[in-house]
Amino acid sequence: MTVDVVNYVSLSAVVFFIGVAGVVVRRNPLIMLMSIELMLNAANLALVAFSRAWVNNAGHVFVFLVITVAAAEAAIGLAIVVAVFRNARTVDVDEVARLRG
Amino acid sequence: MTLLDLLWLLPLAGAVVLWALGPQLGRASGALGSATVLASFVCALLLFGAATAPTPLQQTLLAWIPGFTFGLLFDPLSLLWTLIITGVGGLIHVYSIGYMWSDKAIARFFAYMNFFVFAMLTLVLSDNVVGLLVGWGLVGLASYFLIGFWFYKPSAVAAAKKAFVINVFGDMGIMYAVFALYAATGSIAFADIFGKAGTFSSATLIAICLALFLGAAAKSAQVPLHTWLPDAMEGPTPVSALIHAATMVTAGVYLVARFAPLYSLTPTVQEIVGIIGALTMVLGAILGIAQWDIKRILAYSTMSQIGYMIMGVGVGAYQAGVLHFFTHAFFKAQLFLTAGIIIHALHDEQDVRKMGGLRERMPFAFWAMLIGTLAIIGFPLTSGFYSKDAVIYGALEHGQPVLYFAGVLTAGVTDYYMFRMMFLTFFGPYRGEVPNDQLAIATPEGAAHAEAHAASHPPAWLMQLPVAVLIVPTIVAGYVSVSFGSGPSPWTRFFGTSFSVANSVAGPVLPIAEWVSSTIVLLVVACGIVAAYLRYGSPAVQGAAIERLRSEATGMPAPLARAFWFDDAIEVALVRPAQALGAAIDRFFDPHVIDAGVRDVAWLAGALGALFRMLQTGLVRGYALTIVLGAAAFIAYFATLGALR
Amino acid sequence: MIAFYVLAIVLISSAVFTITQKSPVYSVVGLLVNFVALATLYFTLNAEFLGVIQLVVYSGAILMLFVFVIALLSSGIGPLPEGPNRLPHVVGPALLAVLACFGFLMFGALHAPVIPALVQNAAIGTVGSANVFGSIGNFGVALFTTQLLPFEITAFILMVAVVGVVAIAGDAVPQGTHGRHLRRKRSKDREPIIKAGR
Numbered sequence: 034m035t036v037d038v039v040n041y042v043s044l045s046a047v048v049f050f051i052g053v054a055g056v057v058v059r060r061n062p063l064i065m066l067m068s069i070e071l072m073l074n075a076a077n078l079a080l081v082a083f084s085r086a087w088v089n090n091a092g093h094v095f096v097f098l099v100i101t102v103a104a105a106e107a108a109i110g111l112a113i114v115v116a117v118f119r120n121a122r123t124v125d126v127d128e129v130a131r132l133r134g
Numbered sequence: 135m136t137l138l139d140l141l142w143l144l145p146l147a148g149a150v151v152l153w154a155l156g157p158q159l160g161r162a163s164g165a166l167g168s169a170t171v172l173a174s175f176v177c178a179l180l181l182f183g184a185a186t187a188p189t190p191l192q193q194t195l196l197a198w199i200p201g202f203t204f205g206l207l208f209d210p211l212s213l214l215w216t217l218i219i220t221g222v223g224g225l226i227h228v229y230s231i232g233y234m235w236s237d238k239a240i241a242r243f244f245a246y247m248n249f250f251v252f253a254m255l256t257l258v259l260s261d262n263v264v265g266l267l268v269g270w271g272l273v274g275l276a277s278y279f280l281i282g283f284w285f286y287k288p289s290a291v292a293a294a295k296k297a298f299v300i301n302v303f304g305d306m307g308i309m310y311a312v313f314a315l316y317a318a319t320g321s322i323a324f325a326d327i328f329g330k331a332g333t334f335s336s337a338t339l340i341a342i343c344l345a346l347f348l349g350a351a352a353k354s355a356q357v358p359l360h361t362w363l364p365d366a367m368e369g370p371t372p373v374s375a376l377i378h379a380a381t382m383v384t385a386g387v388y389l390v391a392r393f394a395p396l397y398s399l400t401p402t403v404q405e406i407v408g409i410i411g412a413l414t415m416v417l418g419a420i421l422g423i424a425q426w427d428i429k430r431i432l433a434y435s436t437m438s439q440i441g442y443m444i445m446g447v448g449v450g451a452y453q454a455g456v457l458h459f460f461t462h463a464f465f466k467a468q469l470f471l472t473a474g475i476i477i478h479a480l481h482d483e484q485d486v487r488k489m490g491g492l493r494e495r496m497p498f499a500f501w502a503m504l505i506g507t508l509a510i511i512g513f514p515l516t517s518g519f520y521s522k523d524a525v526i527y528g529a530l531e532h533g534q535p536v537l538y539f540a541g542v543l544t545a546g547v548t549d550y551y552m553f554r555m556m557f558l559t560f561f562g563p564y565r566g567e568v569p570n571d572q573l574a575i576a577t578p579e580g581a582a583h584a585e586a587h588a589a590s591h592p593p594a595w596l597m598q599l600p601v602a603v604l605i606v607p608t609i610v611a612g613y614v615s616v617s618f619g620s621g622p623s624p625w626t627r628f629f630g631t632s633f634s635v636a637n638s639v640a641g642p643v644l645p646i647a648e649w650v651s652s653t654i655v656l657l658v659v660a661c662g663i664v665a666a667y668l669r670y671g672s673p674a675v676q677g678a679a680i681e682r683l684r685s686e687a688t689g690m691p692a693p694l695a696r697a698f699w700f701d702d703a704i705e706v707a708l709v710r711p712a713q714a715l716g717a718a719i720d721r722f723f724d725p726h727v728i729d730a731g732v733r734d735v736a737w738l739a740g741a742l743g744a745l746f747r748m749l750q751t752g753l754v755r756g757y758a759l760t761i762v763l764g765a766a767a768f769i770a771y772f773a774t775l776g777a778l779r
Numbered sequence: 780m781i782a783f784y785v786l787a788i789v790l791i792s793s794a795v796f797t798i799t800q801k802s803p804v805y806s807v808v809g810l811l812v813n814f815v816a817l818a819t820l821y822f823t824l825n826a827e828f829l830g831v832i833q834l835v836v837y838s839g840a841i842l843m844l845f846v847f848v849i850a851l852l853s854s855g856i857g858p859l860p861e862g863p864n865r866l867p868h869v870v871g872p873a874l875l876a877v878l879a880c881f882g883f884l885m886f887g888a889l890h891a892p893v894i895p896a897l898v899q900n901a902a903i904g905t906v907g908s909a910n911v912f913g914s915i916g917n918f919g920v921a922l923f924t925t926q927l928l929p930f931e932i933t934a935f936i937l938m939v940a941v942v943g944v945v946a947i948a949g950d951a952v953p954q955g956t957h958g959r960h961l962r963r964k965r966s967k968d969r970e971p972i973i974k975a976g977r
Contacts, residue, residue, distance in 0.1 A: 035897070035898070036780050037896055042884075043884075043885060048813075051794040052794070056758050056762075057755055057759050057762060058869060063803045063845060067797055067803075067807070068797070070837075071810070077817075077829075077833075078817060078821075081824050081826045081829060082824060090921045094918070094922055098930075101933045101936065104836060104937075105940035106940075108943075109940055111845070111848045111948075112943065114848065115852065115947075127753055127755070127865040130753050132752045755869060759866075759869055759872065766879055769884060773887030774886060
């Protein structure tokens with residue numbers, strides 16, 4: 034049986050949801066950010082697969098942009114993590130619940 | 135701005151100015167207040183001819199609502215009332231300058247008095263029922279202000295409230311009548327109503343006339359709505375003189391007289407009015423025997439005399455009833471003002487048991503009061519003689535023999551209590567506590583005292599002049615009803631066709647002429663005077679006065695002491711249930727319904743907030759989970775939607 | 780085809796490894812393996828340029844960023860304590876939602892309209908020729924002509940990111956004599972020289 038778009042899309046979905054699980058379950062902010070990168074990459078995979086199916090390199094450009102934005106977002110996210118957790122003296126997302134209502 | 139407008143609005147202007155600038159004016163407010171009222175009197179005199187013309191003076195003020203035309207009517211009836219209100223009222227204003235000389239709130243007093251004059255003028259000058267109702271209500275309000283003038287006295291405040299509540303109860307009747315009249319005729323003007331009076335059904339007519347009489351009974355202190363009048367004596371004496379003797383309490387008489395065209399068509403209601411008038415007449419006289427406060431004696435006397443008037447206009451003897459109003463205004467005002475002079479001289483002593491022997495010490499007061507008393511008992515050649523006999527005989531003329539006998543009897547009781555008052559006040563030894571030098575100017579010591587305290591005492595002429603002026607009409611006012619010569623009397627000619635729709639005179643039941651009736655009355659009156667003399671006036675009695683009065687006070691029979699239990703009945707039947715209702719609402723309804731409602735709204739806000747606060751955990755993972763769940767819902771929807779298409 | 784399944788297994792297992800490790804450094808390593816597998820998958824999809832970019836940018840730059848931050852947060856504190864788990868029952872609902880989503884997605888994907896199969900066709904040139912689909916030339920043409928606007932905006936985003944990072948995390952006051960001039964308080968935060976009032 035040939036490898037079709039469905040295979041790549043389902044693979045992308047699986048990795049995506051693994052990333053989601055990582056964000057929700059883990060308490061270490063760095064691991065959470067890494068899970069977010071996982072999700073982004075999974076989306077990229079689906080994009081590349083579809084771009085190959087339709088032979089349209091707009092998808093490639095899209096992926097390029099996603100990678101760029103993901104880089105920027107990772108940088109800022111890490112800066113925030115550094116800024117918050119430098120003072121909190123702990124690396125536990127549950128401990129910085131100061132926006133509690 | 136016509137003369138009529140000026141007449142009507144000058145007292146209002148005076149009231150407003152005095153309200154606004156009173157504290158700055160001080161005693162000058164008395165001059166201003168008197169000036170406005172006397173100016174209105176002058177305007178009324180100037181309009182005399184216009185009012186008595188064949189078509190009376192009528193002026194429309196507001197005519198922009200169809201069916202609701204407000205205006206002023208100046209016909210003989212309103213002219214008469216206006217003259218009394220502004221004339222006697224003006225004199226009482228001058229008197230008040232002296233009476234209220236040392237009162238700090240003198241400006242407020244004159245503002246209220248001017249306001250009252252304006253309100254009463256609105257009542258009598260209106261050419262429509264709504265204006266009459268407005269004046270009616272405003273007069274009640276003015277009465278409340280003036281009875282409770284010394285508002286720091288709890289008794290005065292209670293009396294003012296009582297008067298106002300009873301008056302409002304009567305206002306219900308007038309309001310119903312206004313609505314019914316408008317519903318029946320589509321207009322509020324007297325002209326339209328009286329023109330269509332013949333088209334009303336009998337039931338409507340009876341209902342309207344009874345409702346109007348309810349208001350009249352409350353305002354004129356008829357049984358059983360009379361309980362407020364004796365308590366109203368808490369107000370200053372000029373107030374008692376103006377409002378509760380001469381003018382406001384006669385508003386009921388004005389009402390019945392004004393609605394004569396309607397009342398003439400309902401003999402049933404006329405009988406009721408006559409009976410109630412007679413009841414009041416008798417009751418007031420009987421209760422007058424048992425009073426110890428000089429003002430209360432005069433208050434019950436007023437009640438009784440208004441009973442005469444109401445009986446007169448009730449049976450259909452309109453001219454007689456109104457004549458009695460005319461003469462009564464003079465002598466009752468004069469009696470009250472003289473009583474005020476006595477009270478003022480005795481330093482606010484009002485109990486007759488503490489008076490006595492004032493004949494030598496206050497001769498002016500004695501003679502003034504004597505003339506007033508002679509007028510009220512109907513002594514020949516005084517004004518009261520003509521008016522009282524006219525009313526009593528009028529009852530006979532209109533076929534009410536029972537009422538006639540009641541009138542005759544009351545005449546006897548009237549002079550009994552009036553002479554009781556005279557003997558106790560002016561004869562015998564002085565039983566009071568005011569030392570001689572402060573008593574009055576007639577004694578040498580009194581004159582010295584008055585000179586020493588000239589700054590704080592008013593000049594004597596301020597209080598004596600109005601009384602002196604009033605003595606003249608007290609004697610001669612009745613002569614207008616005497617026809618010298620062959621034509622009708624000036625009184626009849628004055629009223630012309632005002633009561634033209636009145637009943638035709640039913641033949642007298644007992645064929646006695648008027649002079650026979652007068653003689654009977656005089657005999658009864660003489661018996662009364664003798665009785666009073668024997669009990670209170672003879673020197674033997676005067677000697678043991680103090681013990682006798684004490685025994686009489688303690689041995690007063692229960693019906694007299696409790697004023698026939700009217701006050702107690704109202705207290706039990708109306709006041710206590712109302713207070714209980716109020717207490718129940720305060721205990722149950724207020725905290726559990728109203729406060730609870732407000733509290734629950736606040737609680738709801740808090741509860742909703744607490745509910746939504748559960749979302750604000752501050753935990754990033756929780757928020758992430760919420761996002762995931764939402765995204766899941768989205769994906770589910772769009773994936774299946776896309777696939778199924 | 781075998782390549783696909785092998786790479787799929789590597790991808791998934793490295794992802795699971797990433798999210799389940801206690802130590803962040805292990806997670807970084809797992810993520811690295813994930814990215815390499817992903818790049819290889821790109822190569823199977825004729826996206827050679829993107830595969831290279833993936834390796835260079837993601838595993839080369841971003842993962843290094845993660846490693847540096849791990850190093851920064853761990854310095855001088857010792858083993859980082861973890862507080863109590865405030866959301867202990869999150870796994871169940873999350874798992875449920877995830878499985879549901881996956882199910883719906885698969886349902887959607889399998890009933891989707893026809894997508895061309897991933898077979899060699901004329902539009903994709905032979906590997907090695909100039910400007911073939913997925914090459915850097917082909918990509919560059921698209922980037923600088925058709926998709927110029929997103930490219931420029933991306934540049935702007937990157938600049939914002941740089942400024943943001945400096946603003947958020949760049950204010951640390953160094954301890955010791957070296958940062959003495961930075962530890963001096965701003966004038967408004969100092970005690971007043973002349974106290975107001977008594």
